Amino acid sequence: MSLAQSVVRRPIGPVQPLDRKVLNLTWVGLGGFALAGVYQLSGGTIGVPCILHATTGLNCPLCGSTRMAAALLRGDVDAAWHFNPVVLVLGPLIGVAIGYQLLAWGLESVRLIRLPRLTISPRATNWLVKGLVALLLVYGVARNLN
Template identity: 75%
Template sequence: MSVSQSVVLRPAGPVQPLDRRVWGLSAVGVGGFALAGVYQLSGLGIPCILHATTGLNCPLCGSTRMAAALLRGDLGAAWHFNPVILVLGPLVGVALGYQVLAWTLESLRLVRLPRLSMSPRAADWVLKGVLVLLAVYGVARNLH
């Protein structure tokens, strides 16, 4: 990961747009916490199709209950429901949040913060690593 520029106060000129993947992942994260809030308040959630049909837990099973536990401040329960997403979620959330904040501040012409960037090769390796981690976790959580 690298930084593409330095801090500039009152920037002028065109604003570099955010990658659509940043917006998409951000929307998924916000939607996930909104779903967790609904689940926390009403007990209504979206069932996992894999779990409903096979009884097996997918790598994301428990994520809504994990986020609901976080909303009520119960870190132990959150860890129990899905420890991998509990660790990966905040890491991804901070990186995405920073990107959106940097874009917003630059769009408002307040300050241009350095943007995070990653080479396509590095992004490919990170994606593959996360997918392997989730696959291994998905298998391991069903072995008990």
């Protein structure tokens, strides 16, 4: 990761567009928390069942994410950790990076300040995605060994 530019007060000129991947991850995160809110408000009756768990009884790496987010919404971090510790750790890290990108874009759009945007090379992105998939696969296998 590198900071591609320096801070500029009251920027002029065209605004660097927001990366589509950032927008897509934003919508996925917001959708997940909306689903967790519905799950919490319905008392756990409305949710999206995991197809792998429904057909095999095995937990996928993301099983428990809705219950984890619902536990966070009610302030129960211990229960959230129990439901899915990997997503509990990775979610906020990804959320902070996305939030910073949205903040930098928003401040630049209203011509207040231009903050440096986080940039990741395609090669680094490729390795990060492969590492995340490997982590989730190992976690998915490990959580079913009990």
